[in-house]
Amino acid sequence: MTDPVDARLLGVVAEMGRAAVHEVAARLGMDPREVASRLVALSATGLPLLVGVECDPGRLRQAAAAAMAATSPPYGMPYPVQGTPTGPYPPSGPMPVSGPMPGPYAQSQPGHGPSGPHTVMPRTGPPSSPFPAQTQTGPPSQPFPAPIQQPMPQVEPPISTWGPPQTSTWARGDAPPQDVTQPTIRAEKPDVRQGKVGSALQTEGLEGERLSITLVEVVDPADYLFTAAGYRLQEGERSVVVHTELTNRGHVAFQSLPDLYLVLVTPDGKTISKAPVSLSSRPPHRIGVPPGETQGGHTVYVVPENTEVTSVRWSPRPDEESRALTWIIEN
Template structure:
């Protein structure tokens, strides 16, 4: 999947494979340590990161990397998804990872469909996720006095996995958004359309929200199926950045590519697909 995409965020790979982002990151780092031309990077907002660190307890500094990883600490291209273009360091003389004698206990599942080249709709398709982990919910509209359902324009209240107090507003649903999609340099295949969802997340508590706000923001069809976001961003409608500090509000635009005949009945947000008690749902009128 990484070879097909070229550049990808860990959370996007995890969402497509239905895996925990920490597991995906661990496997990517392990692969890069074997000498493969793979660079696992990270991106942050320096000012907000320093502010978040200043508000947290001080932990002992991490131990230095073993000698076999020293070759990967050289400066390289900036950005969270950069792939080095120069010669790659030779494999480590000793394998720091134990040999596996049997089949992997948790093999990475194969994606359902083959992704096409970048800048085409087949690369950005969001209507065929490898694994759909979200299921329709049958809960009441209110939990702990907080509204969990509403219409476009409504601000709904919920909590994050770490106890963050969140207020999320579905500002706008642009459907179709083909003109925005093509203006960014992408191409739709015949029989497809694009949808852009604009949301804003406010952190009302004192705990930083440390993940991508629209990581599990999905479209829902009349039969309860969900459509994952496409791994593209629009220059005219900026995407989310990772993390929202206490007291701050962040906005972002999420892009989807769906079959032209698909009907969207609602937009659903959840901190994790299996955490239904904190899910928010906005009804979308035809």
């Protein structure tokens, strides 16, 4: 390798281990596009270098759909029709018919051709006559006498031997039946959105995914794990490692990174995002969780040494507070 810029670039990437392109470019004072181009070219030479990308799938699909809608032609644009007559249309009216008229009674007059006038031949046979009326020969009918309304006897309702329905009590003639006990209907428990370390909380994703997320462990401080992976902390910093597991309980695949918006929360409400590093002994999360599966991973944070962390919060997007989950960290 003879290019000094590539050498400096590889040195920074090797020091950071895992970082975003714009962060590498900021440390080198270079254009992020040039850094991305050089990294892709270097990865093609066989170096142990992987250039990837992370995104918010839901918002990215919305942006792509908006871009396609902006470039599509407006709906209902008229298109020219070839062969449309330009002159006035002929006046409406009955169309002339030539040739013999169809039907069993059509016949041409003698001396005329097929297109001459036609006559309709009358039907032959005796004229129809009305049917003679039938003469009634029996005695005249008499009206039926109206039936005499008989009063209905009063019937006492039968006494149930087994008691009123939906009861298990025996009915006795000397004691009234007991009250019917209504079955208890249990309402479905709502999703729990707050808990402690070790508890599983339920929520929904941006695409309607049914998710259950468990905060398994919080390692604070985790400097020994950080340095064992080959990283170096600056003076006055400490590292924190959070282990979470995500279970997809629904039928829609979760297509994002499980810890994309997993943050630490301080007593004053400030949030700390994850660091762009991964530990060899504690593997990170992978993108996507199919329905019915559970996947775990570890998230690394670098915080000021004296910063207190009071809770861990997960959300599918920072502005989706109604779907956020919070785990309280007890000292």
